[in-house]
Each structure stands twice: as C-alpha cells, then as structure tokens.
Amino acid sequence: MNKLFRLFLNALNIVLITLVYRLVIGASFFNDQFVFISPYLTLGFLITAAYIAGSIARHFGLPSLTGYLLAGLLFGPHLLGLIPQQDIQALELINALALSFIAITAGGELRLASLKNNFRSIISITLSHTLLIFNGIALLFFCVLYYTPLLALPDTVAVLSFSLLLGVIALANSPSTTIAVITECKSKGDFTDIVLSVTMLKDTIVLVLFSVIIAFISGMYTGSTISLPLLFEIMRHLVVSVVAGFVMGVLLILFFKYIDRNISIFVIIASYLAHEFAHVVGLEHLLMCLIAGFTVQNLSRQGPRMIEAIENSHLPIYVVFFSIAGAGLNFNYSQASVIMVLLFVGARTLIVFGSTYAGAAYADAPAKIKKHSWTAYIANAGLALSMLIIIDETFDGWGAVFKSIMLSVIAVNQIIGPILFKFGLGKTGEARKL
Amino acid sequence: MSPKQLLILFIVLSYTGVVLIYRRKKISLLGGMEYLLVGLLFSLVSVDQALLKPLLYAFIGWIGLLTGMQMKVEYVSRLDRSFYGRVFVYTLVFFCLVFAFLSIVVAPVTALYMAIGLLPVSYLVVARYCKENRYVLFFASIMPFVAVAYLFFVTVFQSDGYTLSFFFLIIACFAIIARFIITNIDDKRSIELILIGLIILISESCAVLNCSALLVTFAVGMYLANFCPLDDVVFIALYKDEKPLYSIFLLLVGMLAGMQASFTFFLQGMAVVVFVAGLKYVLFKIPFFNMPPHYHRYMQAPGGFAVTIGVDSWLNQGVGLQTGWFSLFLFIVLMLQFISVFISRSYE
Numbered sequence: 130m131n132k133l134f135r136l137f138l139n140a141l142n143i144v145l146i147t148l149v150y151r152l153v154i155g156a157s158f159f160n161d162q163f164v165f166i167s168p169y170l171t172l173g174f175l176i177t178a179a180y181i182a183g184s185i186a187r188h189f190g191l192p193s194l195t196g197y198l199l200a201g202l203l204f205g206p207h208l209l210g211l212i213p214q215q216d217i218q219a220l221e222l223i224n225a226l227a228l229s230f231i232a233i234t235a236g237g238e239l240r241l242a243s244l245k246n247n248f249r250s251i252i253s254i255t256l257s258h259t260l261l262i263f264n265g266i267a268l269l270f271f272c273v274l275y276y277t278p279l280l281a282l283p284d285t286v287a288v289l290s291f292s293l294l295l296g297v298i299a300l301a302n303s304p305s306t307t308i309a310v311i312t313e314c315k316s317k318g319d320f321t322d323i324v325l326s327v328t329m330l331k332d333t334i335v336l337v338l339f340s341v342i343i344a345f346i347s348g349m350y351t352g353s354t355i356s357l358p359l360l361f362e363i364m365r366h367l368v369v370s371v372v373a374g375f376v377m378g379v380l381l382i383l384f385f386k387y388i389d390r391n392i393s394i395f396v397i398i399a400s401y402l403a404h405e406f407a408h409v410v411g412l413e414h415l416l417m418c419l420i421a422g423f424t425v426q427n428l429s430r431q432g433p434r435m436i437e438a439i440e441n442s443h444l445p446i447y448v449v450f451f452s453i454a455g456a457g458l459n460f461n462y463s464q465a466s467v468i469m470v471l472l473f474v475g476a477r478t479l480i481v482f483g484s485t486y487a488g489a490a491y492a493d494a495p496a497k498i499k500k501h502s503w504t505a506y507i508a509n510a511g512l513a514l515s516m517l518i519i520i521d522e523t524f525d526g527w528g529a530v531f532k533s534i535m536l537s538v539i540a541v542n543q544i545i546g547p548i549l550f551k552f553g554l555g556k557t558g559e560a561r562k563l
Numbered sequence: 564m565s566p567k568q569l570l571i572l573f574i575v576l577s578y579t580g581v582v583l584i585y586r587r588k589k590i591s592l593l594g595g596m597e598y599l600l601v602g603l604l605f606s607l608v609s610v611d612q613a614l615l616k617p618l619l620y621a622f623i624g625w626i627g628l629l630t631g632m633q634m635k636v637e638y639v640s641r642l643d644r645s646f647y648g649r650v651f652v653y654t655l656v657f658f659c660l661v662f663a664f665l666s667i668v669v670a671p672v673t674a675l676y677m678a679i680g681l682l683p684v685s686y687l688v689v690a691r692y693c694k695e696n697r698y699v700l701f702f703a704s705i706m707p708f709v710a711v712a713y714l715f716f717v718t719v720f721q722s723d724g725y726t727l728s729f730f731f732l733i734i735a736c737f738a739i740i741a742r743f744i745i746t747n748i749d750d751k752r753s754i755e756l757i758l759i760g761l762i763i764l765i766s767e768s769c770a771v772l773n774c775s776a777l778l779v780t781f782a783v784g785m786y787l788a789n790f791c792p793l794d795d796v797v798f799i800a801l802y803k804d805e806k807p808l809y810s811i812f813l814l815l816v817g818m819l820a821g822m823q824a825s826f827t828f829f830l831q832g833m834a835v836v837v838f839v840a841g842l843k844y845v846l847f848k849i850p851f852f853n854m855p856p857h858y859h860r861y862m863q864a865p866g867g868f869a870v871t872i873g874v875d876s877w878l879n880q881g882v883g884l885q886t887g888w889f890s891l892f893l894f895i896v897l898m899l900q901f902i903s904v905f906i907s908r909s910y911e
Contacts, residue, residue, distance in 0.1 A: 139747065157772070177757065391807075401567075445755070
C-alpha cells in the first residue's frame with residue numbers, strides 16, 4: 130500500500146476514534162441518570178489512539194514513543210482536555226508497574242562482559258557528566274538568576290537553592306526512554322551498552338546527589354549542616370535496595386528454572402510486587418528492579434529467556450506508560466518561563482554534548498561514542514518528575530515556580546530526546562530496526 | 564486488601580490454577596467453576612467494589628468478541644436445516660418452560676434473563692465426555708449463539724428508543740473502526756495491544772451508554788469474522804489466554820456478586836436446579852431431538868458462558884438482574900455444574 134495513503138488512513142483512524150470517544154462521553158450527559166464514567170474508558174481510548182499515533186510517528190522516521198507521548202500530550206488535560214486529570218491519576222497502577230518493568234528490562238540489557246570491556250568509557254563519561262553538567266548548569270543559572278530579574282527570587286539562598294536543584298535535574302536522564310528506544314530499534318553493541326550503563330549509573334548518582342542537595346538547602350534555611358549520619362543513611366538505603374534487588378533476581382532465576390510457565394505474565398506481576406514491596410519498605414524500586422534484571426542476565430543462563438518474555442509483553446506497557454506520561458506534560462507559556470526553558474534546554478544540550486565528548490575522548494572510546502552518544506542523554510523524565518514533586522512539596526516559596534518551569538523543560542526534552550537518540554543509534558549502525 | 568493487590572492475587576491464582584484444573588486427566592468437580600466459588604469466598608474481604616466492577620465490562624467485551632469471532636457464516640451455513648430446526652424447538656421449549664417456572668419465584672424480567680442464562684451448555688464437559696458424537700458437540704457449541712440471539716431479542720424489546728439507537732450506532736461505529744484499524748496495522752505482532760485497546764474502549768462505552776457489552780462486542784466480532792482479512796490472527800490473539808482470563812473473570816464475578824446465606828435463598832435455588840435438571844432429563848428422552856437419552860447428564864452444566872450472560876444482565880442495571888437474583892443465578896449455575904460433572908464422573 131502507498132505510504133502516503135497508509136498515513137492518511139492512520140490519521141483518519143485517530144479522528145474516528147476521537148469522535149466516537151467524544152460521542153460516548155457526550156451521550157452520557159443526555160441520560161437523566163447519573164452515569165459513572167470509568168477511567169478504563171480513557172485507558173481504552175488512550176491505548177488505541179496512542180498506538181496509531183506511534184504508527185504515524187514511525188512513518189516520519191521518529192520513534193514510536195514520540196507518537197505515544199504526543200498523543201498523550203494532545204488529548205491530555207493541558208491541550209485538548211479530552212482526558213481528565215483524575216483519570217490520569219487513576220491509572221497510576223500501570224505507571225508504577227511500567228517503571229519497574231522498564232527497570233528490570235534495563236538491568237537485563239546490561240551484560241557484565243560488555244561492562245568490563247567498556248568500563249573506562251562508562252566511568253569516564255559518567256564522571257565528566259556529573260562534574261560538568263551539574264556544576265555548569267548550577268553556575269550558569271546562579272549567574273542568570275542573581276544578576277537578572279528574570280524570576281525575581283526573594284534572596285540569595287533561594288537563588289542558590291534554585292540553581293543547585295536545576296543542576297541536579299539537568300544531570301538526570303530517562304532510563305525508560307532510553308530502554309524503550311533501544312528495544313524498538315533492536316539495538317545491540319558497545320554503544321548501546323555504554324549508553325545504558327551511563328544512564329543507569331547517572332540516575333543512581335542523581336538519587337544520592339538530590340538527597341544531599343535537599344539536606345544542604347534545608348540546612349541553609351534552618352542553619353544546620355550536612356552530617357555524616359545523613360550520608361551514611363543514604364548509602365545504607367541504596368545498599369539495602371541493591372541487596373533486595375539481588376534477592377528478587379534470585380527468585381526470578383528460580384522461577385525461570387523450575388516453573389517456566391507464563392513468563393511474560395510473571396515478569397509483569399513481579400514488577401508490580403517489587404514496586405509494592407519497595408514502596409512499603411521504603412526502598413529505591415528502580416534500583417532494586419535494575420539489580421534484579423542484572424542478576425538474572427549475568428548470574429544465570431536465564432537472561433535470554435527473560436529478555437524474550439519482556440519483548441513479548443513490552444508494547445502494551447510502553448504505549449500506556451508513555452501516553453500517560455505525555456498527558457501529564459505541560460507547557461508554561463509565560464515570558465520568563467519560555468526564556469528559562471530555552472536557556473536550560475540549550476545550555477544542557479551543549480554541556481551534555483561537550484562533557485560526553487570529553488569523557489569519551491579521555492577514555493579513548495571509539496569515534497561513534499564520542500560523536501553520537503550524547504544523543505542518549507537529552508531525554509529526562511521519570512526521576513526528574515519525582516524530584517519535582519518533592520521540590521514542590523518541600524519549598525513553599527518558589528517550589529511551584531520551579532516545578533512549572535521544569536515541567537515545560539521535561540516536555541521539550543522528552544519530545545526531542547527520543548528523536549535524537551534514534552538518530553544517534555542509526556548513525557552508529559547498532560540499530561537492527563529503524 | 565486494596566483492589567490492586569486483589570487483582571494481582573487473582574492473576575496469580577488463575578495462572579497457577581489452570582494447571583490444576585484443566586490439565587488433569589479427570590475433569591474437576593465443578594468443571595472450571597471452582598474459580599467462581601473461590602471468588603465467592605473473596606466476597607468476604609472488604610474491598611472498594613466501584614474500582615473493580617468496571618473491569619467486568621472489559622472481560623465481557625473480550626468474551627463477546629471471542630464468541631462473535633466464531634460465528635463465521637461460511638461454517639455455520641454448512642449445518643443442515645433439520646439441525647437448526649431441532650435446536651430452535653429445543654431452546655424455545657426449554658426457554659419458555661424455565662421462564663414460566665422462574666416467573667413463580669422471581670419477577671418476569673429477572674426470569675427472562677435467568678432463563679436465557681441457563682440456555683448454554685458447558686462445552687468443556689460435553690467435549691470431555693461426548694467427544695465421539697459430533698452431533699452433540701455441534702449442539703453444545705451452537706448454544707451460546709442461540710442464547711445471544713435470545714438476549715438480543717429481549718434487549719431490543721426491553722430497551723427504550725434512546726438506548727436502542729445508541730446500541731445500533733455503537734455496533735456500526737465500532738465494527739467499521741475495528742476492521743479499519745486491524746487491517747491497517749503495520750506490525751501484526753501488535754494485534755494484541757490494539758485488541759486490548761478496542762475491547763476496553765467498546766465495552767466501557769457500552770457501560771456509559773447502558774448497552775449490553777456482550778451483544779455489542781459479539782456483533783463486532785461477527786463482523787470481523789466475516790469481513791476482516793485478518794480474522795484468524797485476531798481469533799488466535801483472543802483465544803491464546805482463554806482459560807486464565809476466564810478464571811480471572813470468574814474470580815471477579817464471584818467476589819463482586821457475593822452470596823446470600825439464607826434458607827429461602829437456598830430453597831429457591833434448589834427448586835430451580837431440580838426443575839432445570841428434570842426438564843433436560845425429559846427433553847433428552849424425546850426422540851425428535853435425536854440425542855442419546857443418557858446424554859442429559861453431560862448437558863446439564865451451563866458453563867462459563869451462562870455466567871457471562873448473567874453478568875451482562877447484572878451490569879445493565881435497571882433492565883437486567885438485580886444483585887440478589889444474580890447471586891441466586893450463580894448458585895443455580897454452580898449446582899447444575901456440580902450435578903452434571905458428578906453424575907458424569909460416576910458413570911465413567
């Protein structure tokens with residue numbers, strides 16, 4: 130079939146589905162009785178519309194997840210308003226499940242042999258990112274906010290706090306986006322392994338750094354200082370999460386080895402249980418699931434079976450997760466916000482490019498790592514979104530402003546990030562399906 | 564226990580239970596209906612029903628689509644007229660007599676839906692014990708379609724103009740859209756995803772418009788079976804996890820419906836059971852239906868599709884079954900299922 134005609138059919142499908150969905154919602158008001166509209170109706174609409182949007186995105190050579198995100202953004206509460214905010218909140222179970230599932234996938238994609246081979250590059254890029262991105266963004270925005278009346282923050286402490294937190298957010302990546310693009314492109318090789326390892330390692334650093342920065346800022350407001358027990362507590366938290374992840378991995382191995390039935394369903398259930406367990410006990414569930422996936426892949430022969438099971442069931446999870454994520458994105462159109470967003474996205478992209486090149490060059494990494502691996506580190510969501518919620522709740526004065534601006538930043542990064550990464554993967558030749 | 568945890572527990576139970584119930588040499592005593600019983604036990608657990616009840620629509624949608632997909636005109640037209648004549652007479656006599664009897668116990672509308680619900684026959688039980696008799700197998704497999712046809716006529720006569728117009732509109736819209744989307748997907752492996760989306764969308768739309776999700780999805784399935792080039796791919800995707808999904812459905816139904824523990828309830832239920840079992844016993848003695856007389860014992864079990872019809876009627880509140888009567892209906896189904904399997908096993 131002609132490509133253009135197929136594109137037209139897909140667009141028509143979206144229009145038809147949207148019309149029917151609107152008709153159903155509208156028809157409920159004609160009825161005299163109160164009609165309860167369940168969030169599952171939204172879920173059905175979102176899955177169908179996002180899937181078709183993903184197909185349209187592929188027609189333009191973009192990753193499917195850009196289509197899912199854009200569908201969520203378009204139909205979400207902030208643009209067309211077809212999907213109510215309360216429905217997005219009601220579907221949080223799927224979000225929680227998807228995040229754990231994605232983390233297990235990421236862990237499963239990390240191979241010890243490859244990590245050993247690329248150890249120098251991974252450490253070098255991670256360190257250069259941590260030093261240059263965090264310090265670069267924090268310093269740049271401290272100068273901008275201190276010397277210009279852009280956001281009119283009340284005092285120097287607020288400016289310093291704002292800048293430091295911007296630095297931490299800039300360092301964060303989106304492992305879910307990275308893994309989704311890698312899975313879609315069926316990418317394998319050194320480039321893929323390095324990118325994935327750096328992304329995961331950086332997110333662990335971000336977790337620690339964020340806790341330290343929050344403690345530091347709180348200390349500035351209350352007059353106390355960061356204590357050794359606090360750092361010890363953060364480290365203990367991470368170590369326990371790693372141990373819990375290892376135990377979970379061993380349980381997964383035992384299941385694959387001795388029961389070996391309905392593996393896809395089991396991995397999904399295990400993802401959910403891990404999330405619930407981590408939530409109840411207070412562990413880092415992403416780190417835990419990552420270690421679990423890593424354990425299965427590297428300490429047993431069950432890795433390929435797990436990856437196969439994941440590949441069989443990843444599509445519904447990705448579609449729902451990214452379309453819901455898209456619906457949660459928001460753009461702040463105020464002048465100050467637009468300037469901040471453009472400045473942040475531009476500066477971060479430049480520093481990411483520079484620091485990746487510097488780190489890769491220091492480690493004598495191949496040219497493809499130096500030239501193209503920066504494309505993987507543009508997207509930032511997931512962890513960044515969680516941090517925004519904490520910042521908004523912790524800092525009454527400027528937390529809301531920070532959240533509002535950074536939501537726009539994340540929206541922009543989430544849209545351009547996957548596109549750039551798919552482009553980067555294409556250039557390296559590691560993508561088997563583009 | 565939160566609805567999320569309960570749902571996960573149900574999924575685990577259904578996938579592990581399938582091995583115990585369906586993969587044994589002997590069919591289990593309730594012929595797959597154990598899940599309904601377990602679900603009824605779960606009704607003792609306090610849980611927010613409003614969060615879980617909408618899920619039933621999606622299950623009904625899946626079963627409706629799966630059943631509709633089996634209604635291929637090409638295959639159905641191969642059976643001769645005398646077969647259909649016998650099916651028609653049998654179902655009509657059975658339906659009218661059961662309806663008349665139930666009308667003594669319950670309100671006529673409730674009796675109508677319960678009588679339709681008792682029409683199907685458990686294919687699992689029939690296929691286990693009568694696999695050598697193709698006529699009986701065809702007879703049992705045609706019953707869900709006949710029940711759906713009865714349900715359709717009852718729904719059309721029961722509904723007001725507003726509901727009816729939306730009912731036909733929604734069938735037409737979704738049938739065309741579903742075919743359109745399915746035939747145009749780029750990657751055939753993603754068919755399951757698009758089916759999940761469509762089933763949820765269609766069945767939840769029915770919930771909003773107060774239409775029968777079973778009838779709408781059955782009609783859409785029928786349309787796809789006969790007019791969609793990818794009908795086989797769709798059917799395989801729908802059929803793949805049939806048993807675990809049915810089990811989760813039964814667990815949910817049992818838990819949400821609950822059961823009354825009163826002597827009147829028990830007496831009413833047993834009276835209907837005795838009547839239905841006796842009626843089938845008598846009907847199978849009539850030579851016109853062309854079936855071995857002792858086969859009545861295999862045909863007593865109404866099976867999972869009976870529960871599906873009951874749930875569909877229960878969900879359409881106002882025109883269907885009320886919760887109390889729905890519990891009674893489930894009790895009758897369970898008892899008939901038990902009687903059928905128990906007698907069949909003792910003659911084995």
